[in-house]
Amino acid sequence: MTALLIRDLRLAMRAGGGFGLGLGFFLILAVLVPLGVGPDTGTLALIAPGILWVGALLACLLSLDRLFALDHEDGSLDLLATSPIPLEGVVAVKALAHWLTTGLPLALAAPVLGILLNLPGPAFAPLMLSLLLGTPALSVIGAFGAALTVGLKRGGLLMSLLVLPLYVPTLVFGAQAVSRAAQGLDGSTALLLTAGITAGSAALLPFAAAFALRINLR
Structure with missing residues (x-):
């Protein structure tokens, strides 16, 4: 499983692998929003938590189809399905590799981009923490969606339609934690709910994704 993780990380680091794609999209979004909304700092501070979380969500979605x-396409999935590694473990490793190359960089870069959106100072730590807690759920849920649509033509579009509704609870609680911190309120409940969604997704969805892969490989 370690070898599989290293292999997926190397593939993601290559040109076109999607490592820089999410960060680039996140940066462009943070730059374009002030241009579209206007320079009013009060408005930017109000919408910054939601914009940053929506940006992170969409950035995670970009590379899921891979x-x-x-x-x-190259037959590696058939070999993995017949290898001694359980297919559930393959799904978990691929979700982990996706998070390490997409979700983790987004969480680390988010406070810097929060400056562009005039995010209040008390919200910077909750922003990073909420993304660290929530983006693993995005990767695991995305792995489930990718498993459902593997082998289908235009599967990326269908996967997005399937995955986006499942992302809503993570988005709501993650953005709420940052928004409450920006207003000087306690956002710990929202953070705990975000962590709970991630824990539940990590515990259940690899099995559902492995089941979907077995059906698609028949």
């Missing part, structure tokens, strides 16, 4: 599609 999660199983490339392995399916």
